[in-house]
Amino acid sequence: MHTIKSIVVDDELFGREQVKSQLKKYFPQINVVAEAANGKEAIQLIHFHKPDLVF
Secondary structure, three states: OOOEEEEEEOOOHHHHHHHHHHHHHHOOOEEEEEEEOOHHHHHHHHHHHOOOEEO
8 A cells, every 4th residue: 555645734733633533544544744733834844754745
């Protein structure tokens, strides 16, 4: 199975946790490699990890 790298971005911890929970349950092929609480963090993480998806 091909693994898809992703990053989850949300300013609320609960929102990030919910997205990660749903991805783990329904899309096990999607690997969350990082999460960010704001846009500035997200841009840095995107450049570093080069994910396939950003939520």
